[in-house]
Amino acid sequence: METNTITVKLYRFLVQLLKHIFLALSKYIPEKALPLIEYLIEEHKVTLKIVGQRQTKHGDFRHLxxxxxxxxxxxxxxxxxxxxxxxxxIAHHVTHKKFGRVQPHGKEWKTVFQHLMLPFLQPEIYPLSILPHLANYLKNPKASTDTDVNLSLALRYGMAEEGKSFIFEVPNGRVFKFKNIxxxxxNKRRTRYECLNLSNKRTYLFNQNAEVILVE
Structure with a gap:
């Protein structure tokens, strides 16, 4: 009898915990996507932590x-x-459970990611200004959406972060700061810009959607 009571209490605790997680998520994702995300989190037993801004990545998957x-x-x-x-x-999580140790963004992950994203490709979730670029990106998804200039710009609604400019908006010869350098x-090459590092005098290539701070 005691075991049954503990089981019921644990179940109720888990239900309340999931409700708390989903309530928190409702502030971060489109409303119409919430039921689909709830399903994925429950189905794959996802442990999610929302963290502060990181300069080098939007998210990650790791073993604790x-x-x-x-x-x-x-x-x-x-x-x-x-x-x-x-x-x-989540695709990394599912890929690991299904295939074990494979290339992080190899064919297994690509297939899983495409499958998981398919239900979200609807105008009620992604507007038409984003949807075609997202569909094109998912034909062969890369490690970072930032490598797809059109999708990256569409996802940012064509606006750089406050106080910053996209590199393609910076006039030729103008000095700017990137990561405190x-x-x-x-000049522009095919898809990237040559930029001279004023400290070491070396030239680096910047994606045209890189966000930088103009120097007066």
């Missing part, structure tokens, strides 16, 4: 010292970025 697996997503992403990042990381913008 206790043997559990955890997904983290940055809290500064807009709803459409957050949703795509979350499904990206000063650069001078140079």
């Amino acid at each position: 010292p206790n043997g559990k697996m955890q997904i983290t997503v940055n809290n500064n992403l807009n709803p459409h970025q957050f949703l795509l990042t979350l499904v990206h990381e 000063l650069y001078k913008r140079g």
